[in-house]
Amino acid sequence: MRQTHFALAMLTAAVLSACGGGNGTSPEEQKLATTFSSMVSFGDSLSDVGTYAVGSIKLAGGGKFTINGDNTATSATLTGKNWTELMAKQFGLPAPCAAQTGLDGNAAAGFSAAVLDHPECLSYAQGGARVSNPYGPENKVTGSAFGFLTKPVVEQVTRHLAKAGGKFSGTEVVFVTAGGNDALAQLGQMQAGAKAAGEAAGAAEGARVAAETFVTTLVSLLAQTADNPQTAGQAIGTAVAIESQNPARTTQSIINVAVANAMAQPGATELQDPLVAGSIVAKSQTTAEAAGAAAGLVAGQKAGAAYAAAQAPAMVAAMGVAGAELAGIVKTMIVAKGANYVVVNNLPDLGGSPASKAQDAATQTLIKTMVTTFNTQLKAGVAGEAKVVYVDLWATSHDQILNPAPYGLTNTSTAACTVKSLVCTGKTLITGDVSHFMFADDVLPTPYENTLIAKYVAEQMILKGWL
Structure with missing residues (x-):
């Protein structure tokens, strides 16, 4: 020794x-x-x-x-x-x-x-x-x-x-x-696979949440211009829901239906000004984008983590x-x-x-x-x-x-x-x-x-x- x-x-x-x-x-x-x-x-x-x-x-x-x-x-x-x-x-x-x-x-x-x-x-x-x-x-x-x-x-x-x-x-x-x-x-x-999975899931969920948020925000803001926002909201929402089922619908067609029905509500005279309606649409879009981004981030992280967890056993075995x-x-x-x-x-x-x-x-x-x-x-x-x-x-x-x-x-x-x-x-x-x-x-x-x-x-x- x-x-x-x-x-x-x-x-x-x-x-x-x-x-x-x-x-x-x-x-x-x-x-x-x-x-x-x-x-x-x-x-x-x-x-x-x-x-x-x-x-x-x-x-x-x-x-x-x-x-x-x-x-x-x-x-x-x-x-x-x-x-x-x-x-x-x-x-x-x-x-x-x-x-x-x-x-x-x-x-x-x-x-x-x-x-x-x-x-x-x-x-x-x-x-x-x-x-x-x-x-x-x-x-x-x-x-x-x-x-x-x-x-x-x-x-x-x-x-x-x-x-x-x-x-x-x-x-x-x-x-x-x-x-x-x-x-x-x-x-x-x-990590490349997890990133791809996360981006795909994030994009899909972000788009879904953004679309839903845009509609709900648009309906809510338009309804607030009427004398009875609750009644107006129901009427505008029903019209938008029907248009949303139209195979030929577009974002613009949904906006047109929503604004037209809002203008028909008692007291919604301010919507006669195109600038007012335009500002409501713009605010709805901004709100929708933020919500979509947040939801997409969460969904992407979750999907990426799930992908990594699913791959882990095979990676350990390969080592x-x-x-x-x-x-x-x-x-x-x-x-x-x-x-x-x-x-x-x-x-x-x-x-x-x-x-x-x-x-x-x-x-x-x-x-x-x-x-x-x-x-x-x-x-x-x-x-x-x-x-x-x-x-x-x-x-x-x-x-x-x-x-x-x-x-x-x-x-x-x-x-x-x-x-x-x-x-x-x-x-x-x-x-x-x-x-x-x-x-x-x-x-x-x-x-x-x-x-x-x-x-x-x-x-x-x-x-x-x-x-």
């Missing part, structure tokens, strides 16, 4: 050193239990080291899903590196590079670049990638201008096996981190399937193909991210359930695999959000960037010191949080006896 604590201390110091802080032991000085020949990474934006560092994104200084660029002159923590880069440095390995680069988006906006394979690079992770579905967030089929490639993990592993002769050497360390985009893609689809699929990929395509050192990270606490907290309570609960279901299936799927370390990123990220101080975090609820992390640089940060923020944007981590991820992964590898 003492040796484990010593190793943990060394790795912690090494991570801090890799991030430009502290004076810890360098990677070259560590006495690691295992010397890895290389590092292979599969997954999504959390591990992407530059798939989209092309075109206008590269010109803007972006390309990774964090605060990009070396901003250590401002703060030692703002290195622009993600956790896989920090791990490679700890292992004394070359900095990882993207196995494929390119964009398939809007050429006019600079989001189109030739898709190129880089055989020498072993970081296959791509922003937007899902477990097995090829169409993740920001893929062009979603209508996104970015045109992310989103090659799924199953394809990433297949490409590596083809490059490596169908098997792993057994001396490399393999990192697998995915599933977040499966949740985000489903949430995006659900369970994705978790099981990822476990299957690890077992049958990575471990079974010769990999001896495989690190599988589960999903962090997406429910605690700024993006989730901006949602309504029902959606927040759904996100938490989706993540839990994915993680449960992933953990069960790799349980018992001696060559796999299952890293519970959810547990540590959840604790960081609730109890940030011991981790050195100063903010776990606000995005450090004013733009999406892919194009975030030192020039696009909010005012103030963000060096120890948890989130770069509303989902993805800052370089400092990447340091904490690398430290936690290293600790789990040490406990496994691999470091």
